[in-house]
Amino acid sequence: MGAGLVGSLLSLYLAQRGHEVTIYERRADLRKAGSVEGRSINLALSDRGWRALEGVGIGEEIRRVGIPMYRRVMHDQQGQLSFQPYGQDNQAIYSVSRAGLNRTLLDLAEQNPRIQLRFNEQCLGIDLRANHLELRDTLTGAQHTVPFQQLFGTDGAFSAVRGAMQRTDRFNYSQSYLEYGYKELTIEAGPGGEWPLEKNALHIWPRGQYLMIALPNLDGSFNCTLFFPYEGAHSFAALQTAAQVQAFFEEIFPDALPLMPDLREEFFQNPVGSLVTVRCFPWAFDDNVLLLGDASHAIVPFYGQGMNAGFEDCTVLNELLEHHGNDWSTVFEQFQRQRKPDADAMAELALYNFEEMRDRVADPRFLLQKKIESKIAAQYPGQWLSLYSQVTFSHIPYAEAWANGQRQEQIMRRLMPHIQAEADFAKPAVQTLIRNELAQQERQPPSEG
Numbered sequence: 001m002g003a004g005l006v007g008s009l010l011s012l013y014l015a016q017r018g019h020e021v022t023i024y025e026r027r028a029d030l031r032k033a034g035s036v037e038g039r040s041i042n043l044a045l046s047d048r049g050w051r052a053l054e055g056v057g058i059g060e061e062i063r064r065v066g067i068p069m070y071r072r073v074m075h076d077q078q079g080q081l082s083f084q085p086y087g088q089d090n091q092a093i094y095s096v097s098r099a100g101l102n103r104t105l106l107d108l109a110e111q112n113p114r115i116q117l118r119f120n121e122q123c124l125g126i127d128l129r130a131n132h133l134e135l136r137d138t139l140t141g142a143q144h145t146v147p148f149q150q151l152f153g154t155d156g157a158f159s160a161v162r163g164a165m166q167r168t169d170r171f172n173y174s175q176s177y178l179e180y181g182y183k184e185l186t187i188e189a190g191p192g193g194e195w196p197l198e199k200n201a202l203h204i205w206p207r208g209q210y211l212m213i214a215l216p217n218l219d220g221s222f223n224c225t226l227f228f229p230y231e232g233a234h235s236f237a238a239l240q241t242a243a244q245v246q247a248f249f250e251e252i253f254p255d256a257l258p259l260m261p262d263l264r265e266e267f268f269q270n271p272v273g274s275l276v277t278v279r280c281f282p283w284a285f286d287d288n289v290l291l292l293g294d295a296s297h298a299i300v301p302f303y304g305q306g307m308n309a310g311f312e313d314c315t316v317l318n319e320l321l322e323h324h325g326n327d328w329s330t331v332f333e334q335f336q337r338q339r340k341p342d343a344d345a346m347a348e349l350a351l352y353n354f355e356e357m358r359d360r361v362a363d364p365r366f367l368l369q370k371k372i373e374s375k376i377a378a379q380y381p382g383q384w385l386s387l388y389s390q391v392t393f394s395h396i397p398y399a400e401a402w403a404n405g406q407r408q409e410q411i412m413r414r415l416m417p418h419i420q421a422e423a424d425f426a427k428p429a430v431q432t433l434i435r436n437e438l439a440q441q442e443r444q445p446p447s448e449g
């Protein structure tokens with residue numbers, strides 16, 4: 001259910017294993033003119049996502065249209081820039097078009113004789129005893145029921161499949177909204193289609209309690225997202241007129257404003273999206289239904305990992321199917337046991353990165369700490385991989401990455417009082433401290449992931 005990013009990719013994996021798949025999608029086919037596309041225009045794709053795409057043979061095709069972003073570029077209120085690389089020199093997260101990626105996945109699904117696509121079909125409910133879907137044709141309004149054998153709920157953060165499971169016994173569910181919303185805005189391409197800001201970077205305007213970010217598009221423009229409180233002195237509620245928006249951007253984002261000629265129109269035309277974390281369990285109902293992607297673990301977007309995590313779900317499910325064949329009961333059970341702690345950790349990481357992006361990246365001490373961490377990583381490659389790299393450039397389970405990251409943070413808290421400048425790293429006393437900390441870490445048993 002749902003032909004979004006995860007549903008369309010999952011269908012390819014299932015078809016590859018010889019299964020007949022029908023995908024139902026409430027929206028119109030986004031490849032046809034006039035269809036309404038999802039909200040965020042571009043997404044950051046990283047190693048977990050790449051691995052899943054490579055598993056169905058489209059890694060290269062997507063990489064050709066992705067823009068590598070090698071570092072964060074922070075813009076302060078005076079327009080001064082500071083920088084933070086994401087990983088080693090050649091490591092990057094990639095800005096890709098959500099619609100373009102979804103289109104490519106749907107094209108592949110359509111070409112596959114084992115996959116049937118049914119657009120304009122909205123799931124209204126599920127009869128979990130009879131294994132029937134209740135569907136509504138959104139063009140005619142007609143309702144009908146369809147039987148299923150295995151149902152994969154990939155219908156996003158507001159999943160109808162999950163809605164049906166919520167009415168079963170001992171189903172745990174929580175949703176938690178931030179008091180922030182987001183609005184998408186545009187930085188226009190320069191004359192001749194050049195990028196008016198550094199192209200191969202993710203731009204951040206950290207402002208303490210809120211932030212704006214920008215990701216590059218292929219046409220020279222940037223897609224900006226303002227993450228902003230709903231209420232308060234600086235909030236969506238406080239910006240009611242074009243003059244207020246203009247004055248606010250002049251004061252807070254002065255270097256971005258001249259690059260946003262459509263700001264006043266966009267600000268009032270584009271919706272404010274809400275930001276929610278959804279946690280639930282179980283994800284499986286008997287050997288019939290399984291939730292994947294945002295349907296089982298919607299997270300706030302600040303790590304750029306929601307889609308990557310959903311794609312990794314596909315990789316993990318595929319590995320379990322490889323191992324257990326069509327023993328759905330075992331596959332579903334193992335899938336949810338393995339993935340739930342990782343999804344929970346990713347939800348925490350996403351909230352943690354919100355604070356980092358809106359606040360900590362503007363602190364020179366934080367940037368110094370990150371430089372020192374990368375020096376430690378370079379000196380002790382087998383013993384130190386930054387939390388960001390573990391999440392973004394590795395396949396270490398999220399829960400393990402989060403536990404390792406918290407341990408590293410403790411070490412840095414002990415180390416940083418001895419460091420006032422980058423050069424202090426080479427001091428014998430600092431080197432000894434680091435050696436001791438790492439030796440101590442080696443002696444500790446690995447944390448339970």
Ligand SMILES: Cc1cc2nc3c(=O)[nH]c(=O)nc-3n(C[C@H](O)[C@H](O)[C@H](O)COP(=O)(O)OP(=O)(O)OC[C@H]3O[C@@H](n4cnc5c(N)ncnc54)[C@H](O)[C@@H]3O)c2cc1C
Pocket residue numbers: 001002003004005006007024025026027039040042043044045121122123124154155156157158159160182225273292293294295301303304305306307308309310
């Ligand atoms: C502002 C923002 C920025 C983001 N940036 C990133 C990023 O940079 N990197 C990243 O990895 N992730 C990012 N994410 C997260 C990412 O968008 C999601 O994790 C991802 O789209 C989840 O894919 P999905 O297939 O599970 O759900 P969706 O993409 O939402 O797909 C669900 C599909 O199901 C359909 N559907 C819904 N209800 C029904 C129904 N009742 N019947 C039939 N069909 C239905 C929907 O129309 C949709 O097509 C971002 C999210 C937001 C909000």
Ligand SMILES: NC(=O)C1=CN([C@@H]2O[C@H](COP(=O)(O)OP(=O)(O)OC[C@H]3O[C@@H](n4cnc5c(N)ncnc54)[C@H](OP(=O)(O)O)[C@@H]3O)[C@@H](O)[C@H]2O)C=CC1
Pocket residue numbers: 004037038039040156157158273274275276277294298299300301
């Ligand atoms: N974690 C997060 O904070 C968020 C994640 N997302 C994810 O981003 C992606 C793109 O989103 P997009 O496709 O634009 O989805 P939308 O936000 O447009 O939602 C699609 C449908 O979900 C229902 N819906 C929307 N908001 C709510 C709500 N607050 N409570 C209940 N139902 C709601 C509406 O259905 P109806 O018209 O029937 O009411 C809407 O038409 C998706 O993956 C989604 O899962 C989206 C928003 C926030």
Ligand SMILES: Nc1ccccc1C(=O)C[C@H](N)C(=O)O
Pocket residue numbers: 043044072093202213225301302303304305353357
């Ligand atoms: N795609 C996003 C969408 C919204 C907010 C952040 C991102 C990021 O990708 C942040 C990036 N991972 C960072 O840590 O700098």
